[in-house]
Amino acid sequence: MISFLLEEGVLTVGTLSGLFTTALLNSLKRNIIDPSIERLLPSHKLDKQESFADLFPIPTGSDGNKPPQPDGVNLTEIKWQTFTKDLITWLVVMFFLYIFWKKILRPVKTM
Numbered sequence: 001m002i003s004f005l006l007e008e009g010v011l012t013v014g015t016l017s018g019l020f021t022t023a024l025l026n027s028l029k030r031n032i033i034d035p036s037i038e039r040l041l042p043s044h045k046l047d048k049q050e051s052f053a054d055l056f057p058i059p060t061g062s063d064g065n066k067p068p069q070p071d072g073v074n075l076t077e078i079k080w081q082t083f084t085k086d087l088i089t090w091l092v093v094m095f096f097l098y099i100f101w102k103k104i105l106r107p108v109k110t111m
Contacts, residue, residue, distance in 0.1 A: 013101045020093045027086040031079040038076050 013097060017094060017097055020090055020097075024086055024090040027083055031083040031086075035076050035078045042076075
């Protein structure tokens with residue numbers, strides 16, 4: 001079964017590593033880039049809420065000033081620790097994927 005998938009080019013290192021690389025890039029965007037951009041260009045200064053105020057009232061939190069956010073969500077907080085954890089996970093997965101490809105899949109492919 002594995003030899004068939006390798007011969008047809010369905011199972012490749014690029015495919016498997018691409019899944020994890022996409023998750024790493026998504027973490028970079030969500031935890032580093034988006035909060036940095038939000039600090040530089042706050043969305044509340046860019047959005048014109050006057051036109052939406054009549055049609056869609058903005059819900060307020062218990063203090064009456066800020067819209068409610070899900071628990072633990074801060075759009076301007078840069079989460080270096082979360083990104084570092086995802087980076088270390090990516091490095092470990094890439095290492096094991098390389099070993100798996102070099103020691104197991106490549107000898108099967110050359111047979």
